[in-house]
Amino acid sequence: MELELSQRIGKLKTSPIRKLIPYGEEATRKGKIIHHLNIGQPDIKTPLEFYDAVRNYFEPVLKYANSAGTPELINEIKNYYSRRKMNYSIDDILVTSGGVEGISFALTAICDVGDEILIPEPYYANYNSFFNTLEINVKAVTTYAETGFHLPSMEEFEKKITPRTRAIMLSNPSNPTGTVYRKEEIEMIAQISKKHNLYIISDEVYREFVYGENKAISFGTFKDIEDRVILIDSISKRYSACGSRIGCVISKNKKLIQSIYKLCQARLCLPTLEMIGATALYKIDDSYLEEVRKEYEKRRNVLYNELREIEGVIVRESEGAFYSVVKFPVKDAEKFAIWLLEEFEINGETVMITPVEGFYKTKGAGRDEIRISYAIDELKITQTMAILKEGLKRYLKEESKRY
Amino acid sequence: MELELSQRIGKLKTSPIRKLIPYGEEATRKGKIIHHLNIGQPDIKTPLEFYDAVRNYFEPVLKYANSAGTPELINEIKNYYSRRKMNYSIDDILVTSGGVEGISFALTAICDVGDEILIPEPYYANYNSFFNTLEINVKAVTTYAETGFHLPSMEEFEKKITPRTRAIMLSNPSNPTGTVYRKEEIEMIAQISKKHNLYIISDEVYREFVYGENKAISFGTFKDIEDRVILIDSISKRYSACGSRIGCVISKNKKLIQSIYKLCQARLCLPTLEMIGATALYKIDDSYLEEVRKEYEKRRNVLYNELREIEGVIVRESEGAFYSVVKFPVKDAEKFAIWLLEEFEINGETVMITPVEGFYKTKGAGRDEIRISYAIDELKITQTMAILKEGLKRYLKEESKRY
Numbered sequence: 001m002e003l004e005l006s007q008r009i010g011k012l013k014t015s016p017i018r019k020l021i022p023y024g025e026e027a028t029r030k031g032k033i034i035h036h037l038n039i040g041q042p043d044i045k046t047p048l049e050f051y052d053a054v055r056n057y058f059e060p061v062l063k064y065a066n067s068a069g070t071p072e073l074i075n076e077i078k079n080y081y082s083r084r085k086m087n088y089s090i091d092d093i094l095v096t097s098g099g100v101e102g103i104s105f106a107l108t109a110i111c112d113v114g115d116e117i118l119i120p121e122p123y124y125a126n127y128n129s130f131f132n133t134l135e136i137n138v139k140a141v142t143t144y145a146e147t148g149f150h151l152p153s154m155e156e157f158e159k160k161i162t163p164r165t166r167a168i169m170l171s172n173p174s175n176p177t178g179t180v181y182r183k184e185e186i187e188m189i190a191q192i193s194k195k196h197n198l199y200i201i202s203d204e205v206y207r208e209f210v211y212g213e214n215k216a217i218s219f220g221t222f223k224d225i226e227d228r229v230i231l232i233d234s235i236s237k238r239y240s241a242c243g244s245r246i247g248c249v250i251s252k253n254k255k256l257i258q259s260i261y262k263l264c265q266a267r268l269c270l271p272t273l274e275m276i277g278a279t280a281l282y283k284i285d286d287s288y289l290e291e292v293r294k295e296y297e298k299r300r301n302v303l304y305n306e307l308r309e310i311e312g313v314i315v316r317e318s319e320g321a322f323y324s325v326v327k328f329p330v331k332d333a334e335k336f337a338i339w340l341l342e343e344f345e346i347n348g349e350t351v352m353i354t355p356v357e358g359f360y361k362t363k364g365a366g367r368d369e370i371r372i373s374y375a376i377d378e379l380k381i382t383q384t385m386a387i388l389k390e391g392l393k394r395y396l397k398e399e400s401k402r403y
Numbered sequence: 404m405e406l407e408l409s410q411r412i413g414k415l416k417t418s419p420i421r422k423l424i425p426y427g428e429e430a431t432r433k434g435k436i437i438h439h440l441n442i443g444q445p446d447i448k449t450p451l452e453f454y455d456a457v458r459n460y461f462e463p464v465l466k467y468a469n470s471a472g473t474p475e476l477i478n479e480i481k482n483y484y485s486r487r488k489m490n491y492s493i494d495d496i497l498v499t500s501g502g503v504e505g506i507s508f509a510l511t512a513i514c515d516v517g518d519e520i521l522i523p524e525p526y527y528a529n530y531n532s533f534f535n536t537l538e539i540n541v542k543a544v545t546t547y548a549e550t551g552f553h554l555p556s557m558e559e560f561e562k563k564i565t566p567r568t569r570a571i572m573l574s575n576p577s578n579p580t581g582t583v584y585r586k587e588e589i590e591m592i593a594q595i596s597k598k599h600n601l602y603i604i605s606d607e608v609y610r611e612f613v614y615g616e617n618k619a620i621s622f623g624t625f626k627d628i629e630d631r632v633i634l635i636d637s638i639s640k641r642y643s644a645c646g647s648r649i650g651c652v653i654s655k656n657k658k659l660i661q662s663i664y665k666l667c668q669a670r671l672c673l674p675t676l677e678m679i680g681a682t683a684l685y686k687i688d689d690s691y692l693e694e695v696r697k698e699y700e701k702r703r704n705v706l707y708n709e710l711r712e713i714e715g716v717i718v719r720e721s722e723g724a725f726y727s728v729v730k731f732p733v734k735d736a737e738k739f740a741i742w743l744l745e746e747f748e749i750n751g752e753t754v755m756i757t758p759v760e761g762f763y764k765t766k767g768a769g770r771d772e773i774r775i776s777y778a779i780d781e782l783k784i785t786q787t788m789a790i791l792k793e794g795l796k797r798y799l800k801e802e803s804k805r806y
């Protein structure tokens with residue numbers, strides 16, 4: 001008799017970011033050098049304060065920590081928010097294993113099987129892992145490259161609301177689009193949440209990375225919806241410490257936080273050393289974050305200037321995070337991405353990009369879109385874009401022959 | 404309109420271990436000194452190898468690690484098992500955040516909502532967190548203090564099996580009972596799993612801590628059920644590194660491991676530094692583990708000699724882990740435990756114990772049982788037991804007056 005797996009685990013798909021990895025590995029085996037425009041791993045150095053704090057820590061017995069996080073770290077997170085004019089008490093903050101644990105906990109606490117989440121698409125594809133294992137249904141509101149992936153009208157959201165809708169979820173600045181929602185958009189979401197009695201799960205891990213005139217307005221600044229708002233945060237990108245796995249979930253809704261605290265207790269605690277390191281990062285003067293922001297802004301500008309020159313491409317300047325979603329003049333971006341790895345090279349070099357189709361819930365949407373990450377430095381962006389441009393030119397020539 | 408929480412989160416109960424904490428805090432506020440017979444936090448020092456390895460690690464960018472764990476750590480876990488004559492390949496092992504993440508992942512991968520897990524009771528109460536949030540039903544097979552909490556007959560298990568039963572789950576050596584299952588018991592479980600097509604989730608985190616003639620037989624040593632067995636392991640107790648949060652889930656069932664790997668990908672990765680430290684721990688010569696085992700064995704002997712002298716107590720010598728479940732001559736052990744904190748003291752000192760009722764699924768079972776942990780040193784055990792004995796004497800006197 002065969003041993004079966006659960007149906008919920010069967011619903012888990014391979015992430016669209018990881019889907020291309022085997023093709024990349026095969027290309028590497030064949031000796032090609034791959035330049036990565038597909039990754040969300042910043043190359044910015046982790047501040048030495050992290051390592052110093054970890055090295056200076058010693059307790060003869062490395063004990064279980066508090067389930068909510070160490071008081072010192074929670075206090076520094078509180079201070080970080082208070083510098084941004086958001087006054088949270090230490091009881092409003094629970095430390096989580098990166099942003100993802102916060103998302104998983106928030107969804108568990110508010111959604112039962114069959115409940116629904118309203119979300120603008122394209123959205124961070126990894127959210128699906130939690131939607132699927134928790135058996136939550138997604139209602140996606142489509143946004144478009146032509147309008148810089150900004151939100152459509154209130155009616156478009158309301159069309160998708162049912163009695164089972166529990167929350168509106170979004171990332172701001174957005175992964176994958178790099179869009180920073182404007183004041184009117186944030187206010188519209190707040191209004192919908194009140195009118196339809198919904199939570200707002202706001203993933204704000206890229207909050208510090210906004211460019212030009214753009215400002216990341218946190219849902220944490222709205223007093224009248226404070227019991228509805230669940231903030232998701234993380235040090236991964238902010239302090240370039242992805243490998244430390246420290247994030248937090250924040251809410252003024254006491255009942256919600258008490259419930260999520262029970263989930264924290266179930267997994268006992270987070271690693272002490274990582275919380276020690278994270279505490280040191282939060283103590284760094286905010287001018288550090290401004291330096292990092294400026295660095296990404298330069299990269300964004302370089303990338304945008306490269307992209308706008310390509311014929312047939314639809315691109316708006318990325319407003320935040322370190323991503324841009326670009327409409328390419330190809331029928332199927334995944335085929336193009338695979339072609340780049342399998343068939344194309346210049347002097348033994350090629351490029352890896354992320355097709356965006358897997359970031360949409362709506363079937364067939366975004367088929368001609370790619371996500372480009374500018375987590376790499378200016379020079380590399382320029383060099384890699386030159387290869388990508390040449391790749392596109394050849395691909396279009398081959399495509400025109402084929403069809 | 405009030406914002407509701409999910410029904411699944413509503414099912415989460417406060418752990419019976421943590422339930423008494425407010426009473427302890429209140430007693431501490433009043434100036435009482437509390438001796439802890441209730442905790443699972445060992446006082447054995449974390450080997451310095453852990454800290455040394457962490458301090459020597461440096462990468463300019465602290466990147467995301469592999470979702471499965473670092474290859475070095477997986478290889479050391481493989482070596483640890485191979486020294487115990489269990490030959491796993493690196494593909495059979497996934498590193499998890501302590502044992503609890505492995506449990507949560509295993510249950511997610513094999514159980515849908517409404518599926519059932521068969522488990523001997525009393526069992527580690529924290530398992531309920533995962534049963535409840537995953538909406539898995541528990542079918543408990545009761546074991547008794549009088550028979551040292553050893554397993555009943557095959558028929559007792561088979562009575563509880565339904566078409567929805569997916570797995571038998573147990574911890575061996577057992578938390579909370581300290582029971583080490585004998586060869587016949589392990590073989591019986593293996594036989595049931597084959598006959599009824601079930602998985603076995605075997606939590607073996609206390610494997611190294613067995614005393615006297617007892618031997619912890621791993622389900623990993625049975626060739627004919629290797630596709631059914633899911634091992635849960637952790638460094639927390641083994642290397643006294645609870646605050647590092649490193650464990651693993653192991654299985655020869657490739658489809659299962661591939662599915663759990665997707666759950667690993669969803670949470671991205673575990674902290675790099677903790678894996679570096681854990682790798683160093685697994686490299687320590689096994690003679691270290693034998694030293695620790697001997698230390699716990701001495702403590703067990705001291706505790707047992709203290710307990711057997713108390714009139715009216717039913718206790719068998721703990722066989723493994725660092726726990727003993729003892730039947731006390733009281734009507735309600737929780738009331739006794741609270742009384743010890745609220746009303747009792749000798750020279751300003753009292754004792755905290757864990758009532759076992761919350762470790763049973765069957766209502767009312769184990770009401771007169773307490774779990775005593777011998778994770779503290781010999782002298783402390785003797786001193787604390789003296790206080791507990793005096794407490795019991797006075798409590799029984801008061802109880803006899805009351806009823």
